[in-house]
Amino acid sequence: xxxxxxxxxxxxxxxxxxxxxxxxxxxxxxxxxxxxxxxxxxxxxxxxxxxxxxxxxxxxxxxxxxxxxxxxxxxxxxxxxxxxxxxxxxxxxxxxxxxxxxxxxxxxxxxxxxxxxxxxxxxxxxxxxxxxxxxxxxxxxxxxxxxxxxxxxxxxxxxxxxxxxxxxxxxxxxxxxxxxxxxxxxxxxxxxxxxxxxxxxxxxxxxxxxxxxxxxxxxxxxxxxxxxxxxxxxxxxxxxxxxxxxxxxxxxxxxxxxxxxxxxxxxxxxxxxxxxxxxxxxxxxxxxxxxxxxxxxxxxxxxxxxxxxxxxxxxxxxxxxxxxxxxxxxxxxxxxxxxxxxxxxxxxxxxxxxxxxxxxxxxxxxxxxxxxxxxxxxxxxxxxxxxxxxxxxxxxxxxxxxxxxxxxxxxxxxxxxxxxxxxxxxxxxxxxxxxxxxxxxxxxxxxxxxx
Numbered sequence: 478x479x480x481x482x483x484x485x486x487x488x489x490x491x492x493x494x495x496x497x498x499x500x501x502x503x504x505x506x507x508x509x510x511x512x513x514x515x516x517x518x519x520x521x522x523x524x525x526x527x528x529x530x531x532x533x534x535x536x537x538x539x540x541x542x543x544x545x546x547x548x549x550x551x552x553x554x555x556x557x558x559x560x561x562x563x564x565x566x567x568x569x570x571x572x573x574x575x576x577x578x579x580x581x582x583x584x585x586x587x588x589x590x591x592x593x594x595x596x597x598x599x600x601x602x603x604x605x606x607x608x609x610x611x612x613x614x615x616x617x618x619x620x621x622x623x624x625x626x627x628x629x630x631x632x633x634x635x636x637x638x639x640x641x642x643x644x645x646x647x648x649x650x651x652x653x654x655x656x657x658x659x660x661x662x663x664x665x666x667x668x669x670x671x672x673x674x675x676x677x678x679x680x681x682x683x684x685x686x687x688x689x690x691x692x693x694x695x696x697x698x699x700x701x702x703x704x705x706x707x708x709x710x711x712x713x714x715x716x717x718x719x720x721x722x723x724x725x726x727x728x729x730x731x732x733x734x735x736x737x738x739x740x741x742x743x744x745x746x747x748x749x750x751x752x753x754x755x756x757x758x759x760x761x762x763x764x765x766x767x768x769x770x771x772x773x774x775x776x777x778x779x780x781x782x783x784x785x786x787x788x789x790x791x792x793x794x795x796x797x798x799x800x801x802x803x804x805x806x807x808x809x810x811x812x813x814x815x816x817x818x819x820x821x822x823x824x825x826x827x828x829x830x831x832x833x834x835x836x837x838x839x840x841x842x843x844x845x846x847x848x849x850x851x852x853x854x855x856x857x858x859x860x861x862x863x864x865x866x867x868x869x870x871x872x873x874x875x876x877x878x879x880x881x882x883x884x885x886x887x888x889x890x891x892x893x894x895x896x897x898x899x900x901x902x903x904x905x906x907x908x909x910x911x912x913x914x915x916x917x918x919x920x921x922x923x924x925x926x927x928x
């Protein structure tokens with residue numbers, strides 16, 4: 478498990494009322510507009526927040542914390558341990574304290590984390606700790622390593638654009654949007670409001686940090702929200718003939734192919750509408766002379782595997798020439814030197830956001846994406862595929878040419894049967910939460926026939 482000295486600071490809204498999904502009902506889709514004619518839609522985004530992660534040992538941003546203003550929740554309550562964050566002091570919240578150091582990069586590469594259904598901003602802490610290579614305790618044996626990392630962050634040796642092309646010199650800083658823990662998967666209006674707030678947050682961070690290459694990392698249904706927001710942002714940038722802001726998205730256990738648990742049809746409509754918007758952006762780009770600017774983004778989808786109780790692995794597959802689908806069991810960095818021929822079935826739905834071995838690889842994937850876009854050397858997805866194939870080979874697994882994503886799903890199912898037997902495997906998969914609707918239907922039918 479990743480370890481860090483967690484600090485999150487709340488970046489106040491730009492206006493008193495907070496951003497709302499004001500453009501949501503203006504989309505050219507009557508059904509979408511109808512879904513959003515909900516009396517509470519404007520209130521949804523009023524509790525949304527933009528957060529910034531700071532490690533308590535990192536001197537670059539500690540000056541931003543206002544220790545004299547204790548935080549209260551949106552309901553005026555004292556925060557719980559899992560929801561503690563500080564208010565920010567000053568307005569220049571993207572500038573690090575070492576900005577006047579000669580040849581120092583002002584900040585790391587910008588990554589924005591998007592939580593899923595009922596997700597919390599605290600889920601970003603492990604991702605953020607890996608971004609600055611501070612994912613271990615300052616114990617006696619690690620003290621010198623941590624101190625050296627802190628020095629390199631301060632003097633700018635670790636930054637968003639390492640000259641030597643070494644991942645160890647790469648750093649990214651993490652922001653997180655926070656949707657007040659609401660269940661976005663319950664209704665499409667919530668997802669549209671979240672997407673609009675995320676789009677506004679992307680533009681706000683880009684403007685404040687002077688950054689035009691932002692990476693999104695999203696969990697669960699937040700991955701669909703991230704695609705919607707990124708399409709909105711890049712479409713606006715295309716209309717203004719400006720460079721795209723979002724070039725890469727990494728999703729963790731996100732249901733791109735289909736959403737297994739839908740309680741209202743508006744969620745399905747949102748999912749389909751995202752795909753329509755992406756196709757529209759692609760056609761707009763093809764039909765315009767845009768001086769070589771690429772407004773489409775790459776998507777790397779990582780499935781939690783067969784142990785994910787909410788999102789089955791087959792729904793995490795995403796199609797298209799700008800996407801790649803990976804299984805977490807094939808790309809996790811080892812914690813210890815172990816035999817990788819042993820069975821790996823994955824992780825539960827929430828574990829994927831803090832899994833140390835997986836996030837080490839996510840850091841490397843972000844580095845490949847950023848360095849490729851900065852140097853224009855090759856295709857980032859092709860470079861990621863080569864990197865993953867090398868990693869899989871070193872782990873004793875087959876490469877992507879020998880076994881694609883569908884093949885990996887089948888392999889995990891065979892491993893489950895070998896481990897627990899056919900009856901046990903069927904019982905385990907049947908009891909997964911994503912099968913609750915057919916199980917309820919079966920129960921109702923059984924009760925009907927028995928009675």
